[in-house]
Each structure stands twice: as structure tokens, then as C-alpha cells.
Amino acid sequence: MKLLSSPRIAFRLLMMAAAAMVLIVAMRALNFQQLKVVYSAASDTQSVWMPRTVKLDQILFTMLRYHTTTIRKAIAVDPTEIKSLDGEFVEMDAAIPASLDGYKATITSDAERALWTAYQSKWNAYLEARAPIVQEAAKGNRAAAVAAIAPARPSLVDAFEAISAVINVNNAGASASALQAGQAYDTA
Numbered sequence: 001m002k003l004l005s006s007p008r009i010a011f012r013l014l015m016m017a018a019a020a021m022v023l024i025v026a027m028r029a030l031n032f033q034q035l036k037v038v039y040s041a042a043s044d045t046q047s048v049w050m051p052r053t054v055k056l057d058q059i060l061f062t063m064l065r066y067h068t069t070t071i072r073k074a075i076a077v078d079p080t081e082i083k084s085l086d087g088e089f090v091e092m093d094a095a096i097p098a099s100l101d102g103y104k105a106t107i108t109s110d111a112e113r114a115l116w117t118a119y120q121s122k123w124n125a126y127l128e129a130r131a132p133i134v135q136e137a138a139k140g141n142r143a144a145a146v147a148a149i150a151p152a153r154p155s156l157v158d159a160f161e162a163i164s165a166v167i168n169v170n171n172a173g174a175s176a177s178a179l180q181a182g183q184a185y186d187t188a
Contacts, residue, residue, distance in 0.1 A: 060160075123163075125159070
């Protein structure tokens with residue numbers, strides 16, 4: 001007790017306690033900053049990359065649906081089925097430009113923009129190659145419509161390869177974002 005009665009020793013103990021408090025507050029602030037970094041990285045993955053991946057999945061599904069519906073229309077005989085398929089085309093013809101524009105708005109790099117432009121030109125080439133199928137099917141000439149399917153396939157394959165390149169770029173970005181979130185978590 002005699003030790004604490006000395007003002008000099010009491011002052012030193014008080015200063016050490018104050019320094020300890022400052023260190024505790026600094027550590028808590030640092031932990032809070034680390035949590036913010038983890039949240040930010042995870043947020044980026046969730047809010048940027050996941051919606052882009054979903055949009056690309058929807059575009060792929062719509063491309064496949066568009067071609068299979070074209071084939072179904074080429075071989076359809078029943079007038080109610082043909083009318084139903086025409087309704088599907090009206091729906092897809094409205095949905096495709098919206099989904100393409102929706103993804104295009106999320107593109108941030110010139111390299112990805114170039115890949116996207118290449119994809120769109122290949123998709124348009126497919127639409128041109130598919131036109132004879134639809135024209136012959138509209139005339140009711142099933143044999144000619146079916147014969148026109150094979151020449152349209154290479155342009156469809158090209159469009160799928162082009163969208164695959166865009167998907168690879170997106171997946172690389174999503175992986176980098178997830179890796180950053182993991183590293184932020186590991187260092188937190």
C-alpha cells in the first residue's frame with residue numbers, strides 16, 4: 001500500500017491503465033474494420049457477381065429454349081400446338097432483348113465488352129440462320145423447315161461458344177471476389 005501512496009508510482013500505474021484502455025479500444029476498432037472488410041468483400045460477391053451469374057444462366061436457358069422451340073415449330077402438326085409455340089416466341093422475343101440489355105449494363109471491362117459484342121453478333125447470325133426454318137414452318141412445309149435446321153446449328157454453336165467466353169470472364173471475377181472475401185475472413 002505504501003507503493004500506491006507515492007504520487008509518482010500512482011501516476012505511472014494510472015498511465016499504464018490508460019495505455020491499456022487505449023490498446024483495448026484500438027483493438028476493438030481494428031476488429032470492427034476487419035469485419036467491415038469481410039462484409040464488403042462478401043457483399044461484392046453477393047450483390048455484383050451472383051446477379052450477373054443468374055442473368056447469364058437465364059440467357060443460356062433462353063438460347064436453348066429458343067432453338068428447341070424453333071425445332072418444335074418446324075415439326076409441329078397440330079394447329080393448337082403451333083399457336084402455343086407462336087405464343088412462346090412472342091414471349092421470348094420480348095424477353096431476350098431485355099435479358100441481353102440487362103447483362104450488358106453490368107459489364108465493366110473493355111475485354112468483357114468485346115466478348116459480349118462478339119456474342120451478340122454470333123447470336124444475330126444464328127437468328128438470321130434460323131429465319132428459313134421459321135419461314136418454311138409458317139408456310140406449312142415441314143420437310144423444308146426440318147431441312148433448314150442443320151444449316152442453322154453451326155451459328156448456334158458459335159453463339160454458345162461466344163457466351164461461354166463471357167461466362168468464363170464472369171466466373172473468373174466471381175472467383176476472385178470470393179477469394180478476396182475468404183482472404184479477408186482469414187485475416188480478420
